Amino acid sequence: MDPKASFKTTGEQIDGAFSFETADYLLEAKWTSSPSSREDIDVFASKVERKLDNTLGLFISINGFSATALTRGGTGRTKIIAMTGEDLIAVLDQRISLPELLRRKRRHGAHTGEMFLSIKDMLNQD
Structure with a gap:
């Protein structure tokens, strides 16, 4: 996954970055x-939008998202995948691998336009 530690670009702080399959990801961790x-999502989405086309964002919020956080605004497509502490626990408990979690969340977003699929819903699809 070729992880990179946090870094700064002109006027912005990036919590981390990594490459996975054919995309480069910026990481935001709350x-x-x-x-x-x-x-919070909108600020991060702006950072991702200013990057090259194959750049996606992974937004990890340990305590989840507010009721309106995951609703899409505007007319553009989302380039953000949302992850919660519950998702992270599932990876740490080895109920799913991080690569598989990312693949399934990315596929869900590609099919539905939604940036979030809960681990409960994901594992219930199996």
Whole structure:
């Protein structure tokens, strides 16, 4: 996955980056006690949009997302995959591998336009 530590570009902080299959990912990690907001997603989406076409974003919010955070605004397509602490626990508990989790979330987004598929829903599809 060729991970990269956090770095700064002109005017912005990136929490990390990695390559997976045919895409490069920017990483945003929110380790806050409250769920991430629509504004948090929008700020990160702007960072991803300013990068090359094969760039996607992985937004990890340890305590999930607010009720409106995952709703799409505007007319553009999302380039963000959302992940929660529950997803991360499933990987750490070896219920699913990180590559498989990313593949299935990316496929779900490609098919539905939605940036989030919960691990519960994902494992219930099997």
